[in-house]
Amino acid sequence: MIEKVQKLCERSNTEFGEGYDYSKEKAKLSIEIRITMVSLVRCFFFYGQHLGAFLKEPKQLIRLSYLEKQPEIELTVSEQGALDDKRKDEELENLGPLGFKNSTQAYMKYQDMIGAIEK
Numbered sequence: 001m002i003e004k005v006q007k008l009c010e011r012s013n014t015e016f017g018e019g020y021d022y023s024k025e026k027a028k029l030s031i032e033i034r035i036t037m038v039s040l041v042r043c044f045f046f047y048g049q050h051l052g053a054f055l056k057e058p059k060q061l062i063r064l065s066y067l068e069k070q071p072e073i074e075l076t077v078s079e080q081g082a083l084d085d086k087r088k089d090e091e092l093e094n095l096g097p098l099g100f101k102n103s104t105q106a107y108m109k110y111q112d113m114i115g116a117i118e119k
Contacts, residue, residue: 001040001094008033031066038064039091046092051110 012029022028045061048054063075063084070076075084 001036001043004036005033005040008036028068031068034064035066035091039094042088042091043095046095049109 008029012033016022016029042061045058049058064073065075065079066087067076067079
């Protein structure tokens with residue numbers, strides 16, 4: 001993930017300069033950066049919860065919009081529901097099996113997994 005952020009930053013420094021025609025972009029670099037950064041934060045948060053690293057249950061992260069043509073950063077009504085649920089899953093893909101909803105195994109926090117092994 002960190003490498004992806006670095007590549008996106010390098011791309012912004014090399015490809016985008018004075019006179020660049022942003023209208024020709026298929027996928028906007030700014031939205032790629034936003035999605036990558038949101039995914040990175042969600043992975044940190046999820047992994048922290050998995051390890052039990054928080055002293056008390058943390059507040060859930062605010063969901064951010066992927067739409068750039070609005071002044072607010074919160075999800076729009078059109079982004080809520082199934083679309084956002086799909087995005088949540090995609091944002092955690094970088095955690096591999098830990099981030100996926102695996103229908104064959106119930107999700108267990110790290111401490112619970114260790115406890116099950118010790119039994």
